[in-house]
Amino acid sequence: MTPSQTSFVTARLGSNEDLGGGCRLLALVLPEQLPAWDVEPGQFVMLRGDWGLHPLLPRAFSVLSAGSGRLEILVKVVGRGTRLLAGQAPGSTMTVLGPLGRPFPAPASGVxxxxxxxxxxxxxxxxxxxxxxxxxxxxxxxxxxxxxxxxxxxxxxxxxxxxxxxxxxxxxxxxxxxxxxxxxxxxxxxxxxxxxxxxxxxxxxxxxxxxxxxxxxxxxLETEMACGVGLCRGCSVAHPEGGWRCTCLDGAVFRAEEVLL
Amino acid sequence: MTVDLTATVCGVSFSTPVLSASGTFGYGLELHGLVDPRRLGGVVTKGISLLPRPGNPPPRICETAAGMLNSIGLENVGVERFAAEKIPPLRSLGVKVVANFFGDDEESYVAVAAALDRLEGVSTLELNISCPNVAHGGMRFGTDPTLAGRLVSACRAVTSKPLWAKLTPNVTDIVAVARACVEGGADGLSLVNTLLGMGVDVRTRRPRLGNVLGGLSGPAIKPVALRMVHQVYRARLGVPLVGIGGIATGEDALEFILAGAALVQVGTASFSEPTAMLRITDELRLLCEDQGVTRLADLVGALEV
Missing domain, CATH: 3.40.50.80 (Nucleotide-binding domain of ferredoxin-NADP reductase (FNR) module)
Incomplete structure (x- = not known):
């Protein structure tokens, strides 16, 4: 079962800033009625703009910052999907599924x-x-x-x-x-x-x-991913003891011993 | 105006004609926070085998225009864990479950069918003779009418539950395979599974899938799937049809229903939009209202040619 706070919402693009290096910083404004997302570092969202059927699948992005109904994402343009995302104008809408995945462990005192x-x-x-x-x-x-x-x-x-x-x-x-x-x-x-x-x-x-x-x-980790929630089993990574783990459910943050890179 | 969306197929009543397609909605409860499976006509589970299967090496998916390729390789928990862990919560919620299953050979197909037959909470079995991603079983059976008919008949012998055969589109004569399955004792036919395809990464000069070949799904395959439902419906084999292939809107679903499908399954659309099945159901209801149709089942096969 998805964690109770996982939502599938339509967000508005608040700003889209060119950072150079083929990267953009997208700031998404989440719907007001939504309970605040308690996103932890290392968690990700699945993003998709309103651009028809190609590409069909959303794209997974780690969250860069979150709070006050906003969500920042760093997008590096590598293909058609990220190029379309990077080209979205402020005010346009996109679907967001999240927050998803296992975060980094919290800071530990003395470490x-x-x-x-x-x-x-x-x-x-x-x-x-x-x-x-x-x-x-x-x-x-x-x-x-x-x-x-x-x-x-x-x-x-x-x-x-x-x-x-x-x-x-x-x-x-x-x-x-x-x-x-x-x-x-x-x-x-x-x-x-x-x-x-x-x-x-x-x-x-x-x-x-x-x-x-x-x-x-x-x-x-980053892998090809279709759904982000464990339905497709498409984002598998090898486990050292054999078999596979899902990047979306078991990660995207893994302990080094849990994956064969 | 209220529209009756219920569909009775092989004696089983489905509250709506929109079901999840196997392999695209897990075991039915993964998305429960977002999609209550009780609001679906039913859940077709991941394909179940006798023993657990780990699936194929990555990459397992890649995108294509208006579609995607997958070579997941039928990863699943096996029938024992399916019965112990996956079915009880679905049963207590009252979700209508169709169990998709497969084997490596006739013997293992029959063993899973027999195990599923004993499971309260499974309404219908869907026999997968159409997976393109495994070396044995799967599509080998679905491309040969004789093998298909024999396998259906062997599974038929061990279950009293309704048995659907899920067909592959990777054949030249879909009606021949469909007819053989019905003669073997299939109560219904699901069509279609994915189309065999591949992708190439021109930078690495390697196949885009770890398994080299994979199954194409999504809107890209809808016209092919629709054509096959139409052909099989026209052959009047006397069993209900379940339409599958690129359905992403209520209009898509209605196209399949008009062509002869009593139920439809939605797969790839759920990946880009987890709530797609609920939207499609609402759109179907609105389409009926617009056309003054009070009972959707009246439109099954209503295509005028």
Missing amino acids: KDLLVAGGSGIGPLFFYGLRAAPGSDLELLYGGRSGGDLVLAARAAAAGLRLHLCTEDGSAGSRGMVTDLLGERLDGSGPMRVLACGPTPMLRAVVELCGARGVECWVS
């Missing part, structure tokens, strides 16, 4: 959270950083191919997050991979936990680094 974001994988981690209590021990490691990919860097800095940037071409922050930054920090002392979202090769490397040091690690 430092290392948030590892690759490119447009910043969404749920930015939200996690925003939601963490002021003074929480966390660092956001944010990497991309070049500075233009780090579309939320200024916002993250403005929000007061402890931020470390890196780019493969060295155009912003240190030169290298975000996993280089992670490796340096994992060699530090004290209890740590890693939360990551980004391209699969990056996640693989993050999981490997954490596994080698016995550090607790959680990853937010």
Whole structure:
């Protein structure tokens, strides 16, 4: 059964901002009569605009921020569906199903959270950083191919997050991979936990680094998905002990030990 | 004006003619917070096999114009857990359940049919001889009239519940398979399952589905499905038909009903709009009102050619 607060609603696009790097920030205004959505970082929604039959399926997006009847989504244009979403004008309507999926674990006292974001994988981690209590021990490691990919860097800095940037071409922050930054920090002392979202090769490397040091690690995954609620069984990911898990119901946030990337 | 939407099929009364299609609405209660299954004509469950099945490797789905391809591979909990966990809550709610089932060979098909026959709370069995995504069973039976008829007959022998055969569109003569199923003892025919298709990723130069081939569903297949319902209805085989294939509006549903379907099933539409079946039911009612029709069942097969 769907959690009681899961709703399927028509929302209005409040604003649609170009962030550069092929990314847009969509702010959705939820219907007023709706009870407030208690969205947790790492949860996602299924979005679909009013554009006829192609593409047919909604698209899954991690929530970037939520509150006061608004929902922010980071959209990176990768194909027809995201291009249509990115092209929606403020005032247009779209259907939203959510909030869905398992969130990141809540911050734990005495444990430092290392948030590892690759490119447009910043969404749920930015939200996690925003939601963490002021003074929480966390660092956001944010990497991309070049500075233009780090579309939320200024916002993250403005929000007061402890931020470390890196780019493969060295155009912003240190030169290298975000996993280089992670490796340096994992060699530090004290209890740590890693939360990551980004391209699969990056996640693989993050999981490997954490596994080698016995550090607790959680990853937010992206897969092809039709329904978002466990009906289609289309979003399967491999489990280390065999069989499959559904990204939508069992994730999209998994413990590293629960999935084979 | 009140419109009577009820449909009686093989002695079973459905409160509306709109049912969920197998594999698109789980076991009926996954969306209960959004879609009360009691407001549907019925729930056709995920295909059930004798033993649990994990399904195919990913990617299992990809999109196409006005449709989608899937190669889920009949992932399901198996008949034992289905009976113990899935049926009791549906039964206590009073949901009309049609259990879709399949096997790898005749023996396992018959074993599941026999197990489902004993289940209170299952109104009707739907025999899947049409899944394109598994190596054994499924479509192999549904593309050969002789095999299809024999399998229906074997399952018929172990159940007293109404038995529908769900047909594949991947044949040149749908009427031949339909007739063989009826001669084998099918009480009803569901048509159609997905059309066999594929997609290619031009960047990776790999198939878009892990299983290479998959089943096409959604509005893209509606004209093909409608044509097959029409052909089978016209063959006057003497059993009720259940129309399936790309139904996303009340008008789509009415097209199938006019072509001869007593019931319809909605599948892919529920993925993009979880409440699609409720909207389609409302639209059907409005269409009847607009046309001064007080009893929807009167429109079954009312197509004028």
